[in-house]
Amino acid sequence: MAADDVSRRSGLTRAPWVLLAPALLGMAFLVLPLAGLLVRAPWTTLPERLTAPHVLDALRLSLFTATVATAVSLLLGVPLAWLLARVSFPGRSLVRALVTIPLVLPPVVGGVALLLVLGRRGLVGQWLESAFGISLPFTTAGVVVAEAFVAMPFLVISVEGALRAADLRFEEAAATLGASRWTVFRRVTVPLVAPGIVAGAVLCWARALGEFGATITFAGNFPGRTQTMPLAVYLALETDPDSAIVLSLVLLVVSVVILASLRDRWVSAGSAA
Amino acid sequence: MAADDVSRRSGLTRAPWVLLAPALLGMAFLVLPLAGLLVRAPWTTLPERLTAPHVLDALRLSLFTATVATAVSLLLGVPLAWLLARVSFPGRSLVRALVTIPLVLPPVVGGVALLLVLGRRGLVGQWLESAFGISLPFTTAGVVVAEAFVAMPFLVISVEGALRAADLRFEEAAATLGASRWTVFRRVTVPLVAPGIVAGAVLCWARALGEFGATITFAGNFPGRTQTMPLAVYLALETDPDSAIVLSLVLLVVSVVILASLRDRWVSAGSAA
């Protein structure tokens, strides 16, 4: 029962080359371009560029919208993943494939699609406006919608994978103890697949943080309201490419710091199993 | 031991509303915008738009490059995920966070970063060109590189999540049977987390298929060689939005058909456990 012991005997020294070599190559491939950006960054003018007011606004807005979009995705996406993994219904494999649509759709087209449905003249948007006076485009809420649309599939698909790999028998045991499906889900399924949910949430958050095309199309590019960091980077590229690199680095550093500090806590708390 | 029996008693009728409602809402949210596109699509002129030669070229190129990029990501990314999940080494949580960089980086900046490293005058690119005569930008290989750079983190993170949720004791059992770490990985770990790997590969493939910013920045846009569907869609959007919608729908239909038909086979084959 003491499988956790194994980690103690691990270490890079015992990793076989056939695994270590591609792993290190992959790591270099993902991390090296960052080095390129660092080399190219205009270090001397960095401080003044960073303190420009709209940079902090954009950063704050990015972190806020990405977090809310992730929360929305968790709320809707984890049940959806559960539905796809645990409930068999006709057309399930089609639905599963449809869920990947926002992944494949070029984000700008995604933004157009959102406008067509949720815009002021859109199928649902019209009704939202007349019934509730809610108008999503060009608002911060619109940014959240655009980011959630693009990022949620990442959560859904990786959580579904985790659910499929989990041992069903624990859920059976919970059912015999009188747990309803909802209780089983909440108190057994979710804790058991916590590492998968954390991984999915990280993907979702990061994707939302880097979202550009759908956001600028659906929510526009208004400083302080809908201008997230990637949009600021886009505009900076138009006027001052060096500034764009600085902004990107800011985005990277902040997200890396947040992920490195938060995830270890989640992961160790979630995957006690 | 007969946990698979449980699926037989499932069915939408038994799913609780507290899970079903958000799941259906999530599904609608992801799928409805497609309806918007369908309504808006210029059905009358569809056939002629579809048969335009560059559309098929772009589609073929997209499918090819996304598939190769996924293969590359599997080759490098699964070992990397294994390293992050199973081997403890100093700085692991930092590396894990760094791996998410390409997710957060606005894709256009990602393309610039790739150029800085792998371009003609890049840190590594210079050497690649002088030593091997390899030049990546403006080639199909460059498209694969750009897509892999953007899409690989999705694979790495979701596979890592699956690895963390897996039961280590099976790997211990394999070790006592004389299996080296590599054999354990290949014959026990990978089959056990197959659903997670499939989920990650789907994310990776879909993300690669929809990749736009990094591709056009790093590999450029030349019909037949580097012009993938998203690039064609983006350019069509500039002059003829209807055409862009048609192209997007083509991309969607093809990817949904491929995913719906392939995944069920993978999933059932991989997750026999």
Next chain:
Amino acid sequence: MSLSARLSVVRPRFRLDVAFDVEPGQVLALLGPNGAGKTTALRALAGLTPLTNGQITLDGRSLDALPSERRPIGVVFQDYLLFPHLSALDNVAFGPRCHGVAKAEARRTAKVWLERVGLADHTAAKPRQLSGGQAQRVALARALAVEPRLLLLDEPLAALDAHTRLEIRSQLRRHLSDFGGATVLVTHDPLDAMVLADRLVVIEGGSVVQEGAPADVARRPRTEYVARLVGLNLYKGTATGRQVSVDGIDFHVNDEIDGPALIAFPPAAVALYRSRPDGSPRNLWQAHIEGIERHGDNIRVHLGGAIAVAADVTPAAVADLDLTPGQRIWASVKATETRAYPA
């Protein structure tokens, strides 16, 4: 009548077809060789495996249509299935919580149960920090904590050491008589079955081959499996009066009987001789020694020949007779120790 079950489950290479009733307060033991279908029957009762056919009635209510979580059951699984993310305490409190008990109250209940199974010191331990036997005791406490009307136990005592087993076994008995529900117990241990169960149902290959009170089953086994379980040699033969003929060997018995018959005797009733003993030729045959092994304080000798027989002799006898595998030998059984009954 408390539980009435007719279970039929069809699998590609296996078919379960059993029926049994359990009175309130009664304990029914399901015995059978590996792969007989005991776990399958238990899962069907728990609603985890759908019935291909049949019906389950508990306290007059049909359970067939109820999902597992609505059945008033408690299950101890063959491999525990403790929730790895919950402490021992929270594993036990899980059931009461699902039945609407407040958290603090559920934990109190759980604590009491853990104390009863002797794990007061391990309330905070996660399952992976428990030894195999500790884990099984937590599973037992978890199943009992929901105060079920039907208790289903799959080898509940298998991982317990002798000392704890004795304790848990009597606690289990005590608790069962307290609430008066029906219990179905799967076990391999004939002692467990004899001590805990009011009735035995023996399954082989998915069908019931024998059932009855433990003492009856122990006295008159009907299959070789049951005979071995209760430590008897069993043969099928043809009876005429006080004589039963088995594969050419005539056994003299005390019981008056005719037609197809079964004959059973304990290994300890077999006497071995190096040369043909004088006296009555009945119950005597020649055999060869196939194997010799220790068996408790005695030595068990496996004999081949016309019939396969196990004989228990003292170590002293082994030395006196100088028994070795392959050796030819004479064996006999006292008529008073054999029991014959209709097949």
Next chain:
Amino acid sequence: MSLSARLSVVRPRFRLDVAFDVEPGQVLALLGPNGAGKTTALRALAGLTPLTNGQITLDGRSLDALPSERRPIGVVFQDYLLFPHLSALDNVAFGPRCHGVAKAEARRTAKVWLERVGLADHTAAKPRQLSGGQAQRVALARALAVEPRLLLLDEPLAALDAHTRLEIRSQLRRHLSDFGGATVLVTHDPLDAMVLADRLVVIEGGSVVQEGAPADVARRPRTEYVARLVGLNLYKGTATGRQVSVDGIDFHVNDEIDGPALIAFPPAAVALYRSRPDGSPRNLWQAHIEGIERHGDNIRVHLGGAIAVAADVTPAAVADLDLTPGQRIWASVKATETRAYPA
């Protein structure tokens, strides 16, 4: 010397400290109550749990620095751990494949092993399609198929039914004598231990409390756990000549002994009387009945009072004496049935 192990593993709330040697061809049984540290010791031998201290030498080679996969071992885990994605055949072929055997050859070997454990019909089954006992037999075959020098078995026979257990047990013995490696066996079943093991090591709370040949341990238990395991009552007292005084009760014994002593006698040696019997006052005391339960063919009566004693009586005796819980009663033990030895 084949295996020499000094194992020390420190955990937050537990500490294992044991040492033992196993000669080539010998079988060592580790016995102990739940949570004693048996599995921990086995894991340490297998290289799955790191030693805090100590060393392991096999055939003169130190194993300490070797990872599990380089140790010439075979392990049967307490909960099987069959690879869920492989068929029974491929589970067994896994080990040989890892040792460089070609696929077809490994499968042939695996088939032979599955036949030996009686699962020739289930080669293609996935673990989830096997019953508990079938799964454990596959695990056994898997461990044996690598022809290990050191075989580690954690409750290898626990899930087997009586019939199969007998078969697998003797096959196991046969195989062990074939290759002459060392075997460490964890079991709760005293019979398994007695039959299979050449030597017993009893662990309690992480430390060795007794070791020796099975017969010696069975005859002279040193702790209450061992005594219960071998079915004896055991008390600590002070001996003077042929008399041992335990909590005010004087026992007359056959053995000449002085100083702190242990005294053991079987429950069957206890006689019960409704009124004080005439005769020698030694070995006689008054007690009350705490519990009565069936025990095999007999009835076991648990007695309280100055000392806690288990007494086995026939059902007839229970009826004659009209025994009921709470009743006061006289108990005595024959001097010839008690055994006394230095504590």
Next chain:
Amino acid sequence: SGSDSSATSSSAPSAAASSAPATANTLTVFAAASLTETFTELGKAFEASHPGVTVTFNFGSSATLAQQITQGAPADVFAAASPATMKTVTDASLAGSPTTFVRNKLQIAVPPDNPAKVASLKDLTDSKVKVALCAEQVPCGAAAKKALDVAGLKVTPVTFEQDVKATLTKVELGEVDAALVYKTDVLSSGGKVNGIDFPEADQAINDYPIAALTKAPGGPLAQQFVDLVLSQQGKDVLTKAGFESAA
């Protein structure tokens, strides 16, 4: 924009204030991304001359902006980088007749060390010279095609870029030896690329149209901003950035 202190009542002297009182002190301008710097400067000037009015910009690709406007975005002014995208809006009757406010001329952009020794448009036809062009679908690509057609040259580039900035980036990083981009872009690169004029550029000039939108929530402020852009003050700001004034 520190004029918030002035009274709201002074901000909308016209009668249109009554039709949209809540938004009359906000002006929303949708403008092509290439106008970011110049329009931001003009916006500040507009706020200074219209106390209490806040100008909000939505910069993006002209096509995206046109999409947003046709989908009901609350915009007052649209300044596009090509007549084609403006046409999408006017076709939907969402804008009056647009006015061309600036024009942009092409230059050959080369890295400062000019490795391929490019000096004229004809040099781009050399197959050893790596050339980047804008895609035909975007304005600078249309202009490049026109210029090359006029010159009667056939150039095979290695890439058709999605916009002029991306094209410029390729030159800046030395990935290509030459590209056809706008003079404004060469100027804004701050010396990271060199611009080479060529005569055919005069026949391939791109017009930037601007229009006040018919459903403008900002009412008459929209036309006032358009007027500012067309004024001498506007021209100064724009020509300083390298735009040619529209005749």
